Amino acid sequence: xxxKTKVLFASAEVAPFAKVGGLGDVSxxxxxxxxxxxxxxxxLRIFMPFHARVREYNPPHHLxxxxxxxxxxxxxxxxxxxxxxxxxxxxxLLDDEYINHNSxxxxxxxxxxxxxxxxxxxxxxxxxxxLDWQPDILHANDWHTALAINALEQHxxxxxxxxxTKTVLxxxxxxxxxxxxxxxxxxxxxxxxxxxxxxxWAKFTPLPMGISATDLVITVSPGYAKEITTPHFGxxxxxxxxxxxxKLMGILNGIDVDSFNPETDASLPYQFSxxxxxxxxxxxxxxxxxxxxxxGHQHPLITMVSRLTHQKGLDLLLDGLEKIVDxxxxxxxxxxxxxxxxxxxxxxxxxxxxxxxxxxKYDEKFARMxxxxxxxxxxPSLYEPCGLSQxxxxxxxxxxxxxxxxxxxDSIIDYQQQPNEATGFLFTDISADGFASTLSKALELFEDxxxxxxxxxxAMQQDFSWHHSAITYANAYKNLLNR
Ligand code: NHF
Numbered sequence: 001x002x003x004k005t006k007v008l009f010a011s012a013e014v015a016p017f018a019k020v021g022g023l024g025d026v027s028x029x030x031x032x033x034x035x036x037x038x039x040x041x042x043x044l045r046i047f048m049p050f051h052a053r054v055r056e057y058n059p060p061h062h063l064x065x066x067x068x069x070x071x072x073x074x075x076x077x078x079x080x081x082x083x084x085x086x087x088x089x090x091x092x093l094l095d096d097e098y099i100n101h102n103s104x105x106x107x108x109x110x111x112x113x114x115x116x117x118x119x120x121x122x123x124x125x126x127x128x129x130x131l132d133w134q135p136d137i138l139h140a141n142d143w144h145t146a147l148a149i150n151a152l153e154q155h156x157x158x159x160x161x162x163x164x165t166k167t168v169l170x171x172x173x174x175x176x177x178x179x180x181x182x183x184x185x186x187x188x189x190x191x192x193x194x195x196x197x198x199x200x201w202a203k204f205t206p207l208p209m210g211i212s213a214t215d216l217v218i219t220v221s222p223g224y225a226k227e228i229t230t231p232h233f234g235x236x237x238x239x240x241x242x243x244x245x246x247k248l249m250g251i252l253n254g255i256d257v258d259s260f261n262p263e264t265d266a267s268l269p270y271q272f273s274x275x276x277x278x279x280x281x282x283x284x285x286x287x288x289x290x291x292x293x294x295x296g297h298q299h300p301l302i303t304m305v306s307r308l309t310h311q312k313g314l315d316l317l318l319d320g321l322e323k324i325v326d327x328x329x330x331x332x333x334x335x336x337x338x339x340x341x342x343x344x345x346x347x348x349x350x351x352x353x354x355x356x357x358x359x360x361k362y363d364e365k366f367a368r369m370x371x372x373x374x375x376x377x378x379x380p381s382l383y384e385p386c387g388l389s390q391x392x393x394x395x396x397x398x399x400x401x402x403x404x405x406x407x408x409x410d411s412i413i414d415y416q417q418q419p420n421e422a423t424g425f426l427f428t429d430i431s432a433d434g435f436a437s438t439l440s441k442a443l444e445l446f447e448d449x450x451x452x453x454x455x456x457x458x459a460m461q462q463d464f465s466w467h468h469s470a471i472t473y474a475n476a477y478k479n480l481l482n483r
Contacts, residue, residue: 005477007034007044008135010124012117012144013105014046014091017084018053020105021307022388023142023172026220026253032087033254033470040474045133047124049116050082050093050101059084061093069126072155072189077119081127092131094123110180118184118206121147122155129161137477139168143178146210147190153213154190166480169214171207173385174228174235175311178206197240208237216480217248218473220386221407225250233383251473252410253386254466255395260371262396262460267365268372272397274457280397284373291357293330300329300446302439303374303398305367305389308337308345308360313380313403318348319432320380324440325352332357334370371396375452376442380427380435384408390424394459399452400424401435401442411464415445415455423459 013019015028031044048054061084068076082093095101098115107113121140125148128135140148149167156162182204185191192204195212202208211217219225225248227233229241241248262280263273269286272279281297288295306312321331333345333356342360349356359366371377377393379402386407390400394412402408404426415422427438446452 002041004041004043005137005481006133006135007042007137007139007477008047008124008128008133009044009139009141010047010121010145010148011141012049012120014048014086017048017057017059017086017091018051018105022220022253022386025255025388026170026172027141028086029254029256029466030470030473031089033466034473035088037467037470037474039471042474042477044089046086046089046091047094047127048091049099049120050080050095051099051105052102053105054093055101059086059091065130067126067130069122071122073187077123079123079126081130092127094120094127096120096123099123111183114178114181114184115187117144117178118147118181118188118190121145122151122188124148125151125156125162134161135165136481137166137168138162139170140210140214141170142172143176143181143207143210146178146206146214147185149210149213150190150193166216166483167214168216168218168477168480169210171211171217171219171224171228171385174207174233177202177208177235181206197243199236199240202237202240208240211237211240211244215247215483216476218476219248219250221252221410222250223410224385224406227383227406249476250410251469251476252407253388254469255388255391255464257395257463257465260368260392260395262372265368265372267368272372274397274460277397277453277456280372283369284375287332287369287373288330291332293354293357300375300443301373302329302331302376302378302401303370303393304331304333304335304378305370306333306335306337306379308335308341310338310341311382311384312337313382313430313435314341314345316382316430316432316435317378317380318344320435320439321356322348323432323436324443325355327440327443329443330355330357332359332370332374334359334361334363334367336360336362368396371398374398375446376401376439378435378439379403379408380430381405381408382430387411391462391464394423394462395464397456397460399442399455399459401439402426403430403435404428405430411462413458416441419451420454421458422455423462424455
């Protein structure tokens with residue numbers, strides 16, 4: 001019998017059970033792709049908190065057991081462990097008094113989130129022991145589970161069970177570092193790391209602590225791995241990351257190319273392919289008429305599907321659009337997020353009622369319609385560790401106009417740099433002016449149907465499958481185990 005490599009994959013979000021953002025998409029897809037690799041043999045299992053959302057989604061699951069474990073301060077934590085499944089992958093759902101299966105994925109309250117995720121980070125290790133399942137690799141994601149890696153050092157150093165466990169920490173979003181969990185860490189027995197290369201504040205902050213303790217750090221694109229070693233993107237630990245660059249690598253995320261497939265997507269009125277782009281136009285005409293916009297292929301339709309947060313560059317977008325408001329475009333935005341940004345978008349739309357349509361909700365089906373109808377897809381992010389929407393947009397022939405940062409730069413081939421291979425437009429001057437002038441250029445090229453169709457075909461033919469990324473992860477795991 002072949003010995004499978006055992007990977008404990010810990011994440012706060014896992015789609016479809018509980019997803020808030022891209023972390024959920026990645027955690028619900030990468031594990032399945034890794035377990036499905038024919039060239040490798042992985043026994044990767046997902047460990048996630050039993051959130052209220054999971055209870056509502058209610059996947060088939062059953063209780064495997066309950067256990068108690070003693071914290072270093074002598075208090076007891078009572079835990080329950082459930083087993084469920086996503087495709088080929090086992091999913092363990094963990095519960096305790098802090099996770100409390102009635103809680104939201106994120107409370108938005110640092111104290112409560114601190115308690116929930118610091119305890120979860122300990123629980124994943126205790127659960128592995130309870131199952132007598134010794135992981136070869138512990139793969140944590142973002143600040144929420146980073147402390148599981150520190151726990152190996154701080155709580156389990158003498159425990160032979162984890163003696164051979166190697167560690168990987170994926171960074172999906174560096175600015176979210178777990179600041180505010182200090183009280184929870186003290187309560188649950190963590191102490192500051194003594195790593196002299198970290199600034200003082202970071203020695204007792206979950207994500208930098210995990211980065212310092214882990215064997216390998218993987219960012220979700222190669223570009224972001226480089227960016228976070230600079231002061232602009234490094235969130236105060238750039239010097240640490242420069243010095244420890246040897247343990248830093250980037251692997252671009254993928255998307256589910258079976259689900260996001262314009263040839264078979266049942267949520268679209270008209271399915272299409274690179275050879276049947278005329279069918280794609282019919283989606284656009286239908287959408288324009290549904291939304292009360294002027295109907296016609298000649299009116300360029302600009303789209304955006306996004307969480308409305310500061311990171312996504314909404315200020316820059318609205319200021320940029322205003323600069324070219326006299327041009328004949330239409331703009332449809334779908335998403336929800338910070339109230340202040342939602343209000344600004346609504347206010348802006350009221351001033352240009354026949355041009356700008358904001359749809360402030362989360363609607364997966366409508367998102368697909370936008371991907372399949374838009375001519376241009378905007379992503380003016382201030383930073384973007386990977387970004388998934390630009391890949392989905394390209395697959396549907398919706399041409400990205402995006403900031404030249406992180407994973408956007410790694411996944412989009414810029415017309416201005418490589419016109420023949422181009423799949424989109426990138427702007428390096430990440431400002432309203434930079435955005436407006438690049439969008440104007442795209443609008444100008446939209447008039448040239450031969451060039452535009454070529455860009456669409458190039459974009460739709462890119463391979464953004466998870467299979468591709470999974471092979472790179474598998475090699476990273478292998479290198480780590482052979483060290
Ligand atoms: O795609 C999943 C996602 C990224 O750029 C995205 C982000 C959060 O900001 O890796 O994580």
